[in-house]
Amino acid sequence: MTRIQTTHTGSLIRPPALRPFLAAAERGEPYDHAAFEAVLRTEVKEIVRQQAEAGIDYVNDGELGKISWITYLYERVSGIETRVTPFDGASMLQIAPPSLDRVKYGDEAVYSEVWRFADFWTEDYSVSGDGIQWVCTGAVNYDRSIADAQLAILREAVDAVDVVGAFVTAVSPASLYWVTNEHYPTEQEFIFAVADALHTEYRAIVDAGFLLQVDDAVMWHKLATIKMLGGGFDDYRAWAELRVEAINRALAGIPADRVRYHICSSSGHGPHTVDPGLNEILPFVLSVNAGAYLVEQANARHEHEWTVWQDIKLPDDKILVPGLITHHTPVVEHPELVAQRIRRIANVVGWDRVIGGADCGFAQAATTVRVPLWTQWAKFRALAEGAALASTSPTQA
């Protein structure tokens, strides 16, 4: 019997005590790092314990120390200037990537009832209420101090529980977003400079004994954005090849089996009807030097894509981590559904090659709550139960 292990994508709903610190970090304002770390230590310990209790095998710190999966980086590097601007309308719509979905269905399409309910709970999570622009105005260099402090906090928390392993998320150079380059002469030089800065972070994570997870919400969706702006697949290929090169440059010297690469076609609660197919972008994804790939496969737009793996072979030394639970519905997945999803993908790529995961995070930023907190944990329990069911009953009853 192969026991199917479980993990998730990383971001978890932030406890309220962290908000004031994260708000200051987001605005580039000073805050009491020692006080922040004390609160973070307590909260990370608790969230790691909760993951272990839910039956998750590979846990993380819930990204509790980060304002968002993308912008956390800007506090850790030199050369990036934070410009606070009034946020008119305080709307996610202003910061989501351009997409045909919004052209076709209108902005209101993201205001589904599900979203409104999520809004209700996020009311108190408004961190700064301002819009922020980041501009690169000098050489990008990485300062390890925040990363090292947070890695130590996670180490302490993980040592207190019985789990298989732990991972730490970091942004992909392809997912540089909301940053304007005013310093480097070319786009390529800018991206490679960021990749070199990220290399320090990636290395720190792996050296601390954790799995590194590189998060990329842009690699996949970018094809739709480029097409919408009138470009073709060749334009995407040129864009993507440069990003893959940058990611692999950031990963240089890091053993692939210590690296997970997570892609999603953006986590917003919209129709997603113009999401590119996984098959269209998979060759680029598989050229990232990672040992495991995390992909959405539990939401209604991508659930059918388990069949993609019948046509595109997962290389022998790679692990697939399909989303088996999703943040895109408040309904909690039935464990038997999780088990069915495992069986069909494991029968394609091999039972020893699958780890159960989630489509995406549950709180991409400290201001975001994709499902209610209680639902997040119920989904984790369903994931663990479903994996146990599939492990003990590998064929459909």
Add this chain to the structure above:
Amino acid sequence: MTKIRTTHAGSLIRPAELTPYLEAIEEGLPYDEAAFEPKLAAAVAGVVKHQADTGLDVIDDGEYGKASWITYFYDRVSGMEKREVPLDANNTLPAGLDREAFAEYYEGHDDVQSSEVTKASDDLAHGEHAAGTESMGTGWQWVCTSPLTYDPAAVHRDIASFKRALADADVTEGFLPVVAPASAFWLANEYYDSDDDFVFALADALHTEYKLIVDAGLYLQVDDAVLWHQFGTMRLRGKSAADYRAWAEVRVAALNRALAGIPADRVRYHVCCGSWHGAHAFDPELREVIDLVLRVNAGYYLFEQATPRHEHEWVMWKDIKLADDKVLVPGVVTHHTPVVEHPELVAQRLVRMAEIVGPERVMGGTDCGFAQNSLTKRVPEWTQWAKLESLVEGARLASERV
């Protein structure tokens, strides 16, 4: 090639021009019937054409003439008295273990719902019905205080406007949804000697409505969101499976009495486990109630199978003996996510069902309606239509494969 046909569960998002009237009807306030009826007829014509253009095979009037799928009926029978009661969690949605386990979630959920009700009241207050708007935080309960008798005026109106719209759109197959005796909710009996007598009296009143719809050449769809979920409610209250069965058997018998003399092949029976956006982590399994469902004298059974709580249940049909003349209409798109199902996913879901029961015995459907009452929008309106387009395209793909 067998064409796998498509339909949906019935309720569609109401156009804004109808909601003030529907809210007035729901609130029991006077409204301008002469102004409402042409607006309703035009809106029904529009939604029928939209469904036909989308490529759906069996369509309805979107329940546009109804304020809600349950309470529309209370306005059509005499013998009911409407009483204002304070709104709380116990009289908005049925009790269930989900509500206990996710209490804080439902607190937020219920607040959003009652703020919607409040907003509707405000709209009314500033619109045509400034007088008589009730205070905030209350809802209605209906109480049966004298013999139930059915007034067919509203159903005649709905049938007429729907048939005209079908003819104009050149569509032959239409259905009209009605409530099941088991789903009479927010309703108390103070007149009949026993609950059983009351349920059968309801069934007799419903029989008139059911028969008028079928006699008009339309399919009858009986909507039941309570039969299945009630098992969860009763378990929460410490009742046994036997207690539930006793409760349910009376309702199934009452429904079959309401269906007496109506050919089963004109009847669709829709069950869901409550359409609200909750965790649904304690929904009973369909397997636990399916024998009761199949005892209803219908030719078509519609049930949720696209929500992640019930998607796995397709495998159950490998074990269920289904009579040769029955058709299954699983939900292959759901109102429970704003993400639009990929047509390929719809095709996968239909093909696996067709492989079990045969392609001629499967139709593509939706988990539940998109607007159980006149203010509810389970997904944005654009998303509703995109999901129905996906359903049609997915059924076309599946038809090529079975």
